Amino acid sequence: MIxxxxxxxxxxFPxxxxxxxxxxxxGVLGPSGSGKTSLLEVLAxxxxxxxxxxxxxxxxxLDSGAGVRRAPERRRVGYVPQAAGLFPHLRVGENVAFGARGDARRVETAIATLGLGExxxxYPARLSGGERQRVALARALASDPALLLLDEPLASLDASLRERILPxxxxxxxxxxxxxxYVTHNVGEALLLADHALLLRDGAVEAAGRPLDLLSSPGLAQAAEAGIENLFRGAVAxxxxxxxxxxxxxQGGLPVSVPIAPGLALGAPVTLAVRAEDVLLAVEPLTGLSARNVYAGTVVAEERTGTDLTLRLETTQARATWLARLTPGAVKALALRPGVPVWIAVKSHSFRLLV
Amino acid sequence: MTSEELRVVAFTLKVAALGTLLLVPPGLLAALLLARYRGPGKGVLETLLALPLVLPPTAVGLVLLEVLSRRTTFGAWLAVRGWDIVFTWRGVLVATMLMSFPLLVRSARTAFEEVDPHLVGLARTLGCSPLAAFFRVTLPLAWRGVLAGVALAFSRALGEFGATIMVAGNIPGKTQTLALAIFHESQLGRDDRAMVLAGVTVALAFACLWTTEWLTRARDRRLAS
Structure with missing residues (x-):
């Protein structure tokens, strides 16, 4: 409890x-310069x-009224800044062990969790951006933190690397x-990872609640620079x-078909990502469609995201939540509003598979 | 070289090494403060520290002589304790240290300024006290500049002349360093002896600076591997 x-x-602004x-x-969401990084530094x-x-x-x-200000080294935070902040004079192993106070078992577990054995x-100079983030995360974990502070750990990475770190x-x-x-620009990341989210704007909390509930915040469009994604956890069937x-x-038992990935073992955990704008909606049953994923469902809520509308949908089977981003014109033409039954269609190629 | 000349070389090396060693803690502290401190008086402080670099060493020596002589309270206090400075080997030490100090501080300060303060903050979150963060992050990252500063300070101490002769005089067997001996021999018309001693100073300074270069390059190779 914090x-x-x-x-x-x-x-x-303050x-x-x-x-x-x-x-x-x-999840800590908010546009650039809204104070997200400063908030993490205050906590650290x-x-x-x-x-x-x-x-x-x-x-x-911290209790400035009572003169209490605990030094950073006594707070036990695991801080992973956006630029990873690895110590350039130390090898990966030494970086990970830096804050571990000799707890070798913890270091080993952190190394195994983040796949750093190789x-x-x-030295950090010879690591890729994604590897740096993983080392920084392992270093934070190995220090036995009471609180992890992650500052856009995926923001500086390109899409394919990002998808490899997410798992x-x-x-x-x-x-x-x-x-x-977890500070992020990416609403999909917040939806996938966070139980709770804050939306910061100009240094103040504009909205707080479940990540899904934040979708109705007017400030979210500005924060959602990377777009809104549906992210699902599942297993290869x-x-x-x-x-x-x-x-x-x-999760929930919804079957999804994606382009074949024969390298994955049956039962292997995977994460699927599909952009909200790649989700098609129809108000009549779909026939003769090439899309391999078609689900019956219902519109649950409608929220404005910038100039578009984001619809929150729920499939009848497995009650999975989907987000679809449509233009106001499309929403009007189909007369979509909460309670309307819809068919949700997604091409298998619209999914990206994050292993 | 004669045994007398060898003694001069040994004395010079000993005083320069001791002086440099004694300079490192206050020098690094001053460099760190100057690198991190942002406030009023910083400009004045920096200028004061740079002064020995540009003043005639004899002027610095003269001020030092006045401050340390037995006529002042401080000088008398030192003398009572048997720590005579003027015209002793300690005078050589103090004079060379004062002249070397700015070189060490300037070089180390630049090196400390180049260390990303975020890395120091991160070290703190990973359990380091400010002192531990200095030794585990700041110093290893600023190592090259600090070493260069130490080498410069040591080389300067080897060659110091003006301030030394003012404070310690030129007493053969007592306060005579290489630089003083070269002057001494040359004044007596023994140019061949002066040349031998000059050759020794060139060799010492070269060895000192080259070792620094070599250590720095070895480290760069290691970090790039």
Whole structure:
């Protein structure tokens, strides 16, 4: 449990955040320059000008009224800045072990979780962007943090690398169970990873709640620079070489067909991503369509995202939530509104498979 | 070389090494403060520190002589404790240290300024006290500049003349360093002896600077591998 009521002067506006966060993952969304990084630095104790109160798991980290200001080294935060911040003079293994206080078992587990076994002897200068992020994450985990602070760990990576890191993040979330603040521009990431989300604008919390509920916030369009994605966790069910498809069952039991990926073992966990604008809707049953994924469902909610509308849908089978981004014209023509039954169609090639 | 000349070389090396060693802690502290401190008085402080670089060494020596002589309270206090500085080997030490200090500080300060403060902050979140973060992150990253500063300070100490002769005089067997001995021999018309000593100083300075270069390059090779 994290209780926050902090204030920090920034150049354009003050950062002023009062909120309480549960265990699990909190997504921090917001446009560039809205104070997201500053908020993480305040929590890490790296902003001496911060005032207010921070209580994490019953421990008071900051109480400027009472003169309490716990030094960064006594807060046990695992901070992963956007640029990874690896120590260039240390090898990967030494970087990971930097904050571990000699706990070799923890270091080994962190190395295994992030798949760094091959890289231990390398210096950071010889790592790719994705490898750096993984090392930084392992270093944070190995220091036995009470709170993980991740600052857009995927933002500086191109799409294919991003997709290769995401599964590691899921593993960290599910296996290590450390409370996490996860700053991102990507609404899909927040939906996939976070139980709770904050939307920051000009240093203030504009909205807070379940990530799905934030979709109705007017400020979200600005924050969602990378677009809105549907992300699903699932497992490989079968391969059909003749049809060129791999069948995946995602959470809740919804079957999804994607272009064949024969390298994946049956039962292997995968993450599927499909952009909200690639989801087609119809108000009549679909026949003679090439799309391999067609589901009956219902419109649950309609929210404005910039000039478009984002519809929240629920499939009848498995009650899976989907987001579809349509122009207001399309929504009007089909008379889509909450409660209307729809057919959802997605080409198998619109899915990207994140292993 | 004669045994007398060898003694001069050994004395010079010993004083320069001791002086450099004693300079490192305050020099690095001053460099770190100058690199991180952003506030009023910084400009004045930097200028004061740079002064020995541009003043005639004899002027610095003269000021030092006045401050340390037995006529001042401080000088008398030192003398009572048997720590005579003026015209002793300690005078050589103090004079060379003062002249070397700015070289060490300037070089180390630039090196510290180039260390990304975010990395230091990260080290703190990973459990380092400010002191531990200095030794585990700042110093290893600024290593090249610090070493260059130490080498410059040591080389400067080997060759210091003006301030030394003012504070310590030129007493053979007592305060005579290589630089003083070269002057001394040349004044006496023994140019061949002066040339031998000059050759020794060239060799020492070369060895010192070359070792620094070599160490720095070895490290660059390692980091790029």
């Amino acid at each position: 209780e926050l009521a902090v204030e920090l002067p920034l150049s354009r 950062l002023r955040v009062s909120t309480s966060l549960g265990a699990g993952v909190t 104790g790296l902003r001496p000008a911060a005032r207010g109160r921070i209580v994490v798991g019953g421990e008071v980290w 890289l231990l002897e390398r 590691y993040l899921l593993r960290v979330r599910d296996d290590w169970r450390v409370p996490m603040l 079968s391969h059909d070489a003749e049809a060129g498809l791999t069948h995946v069952v995602v």
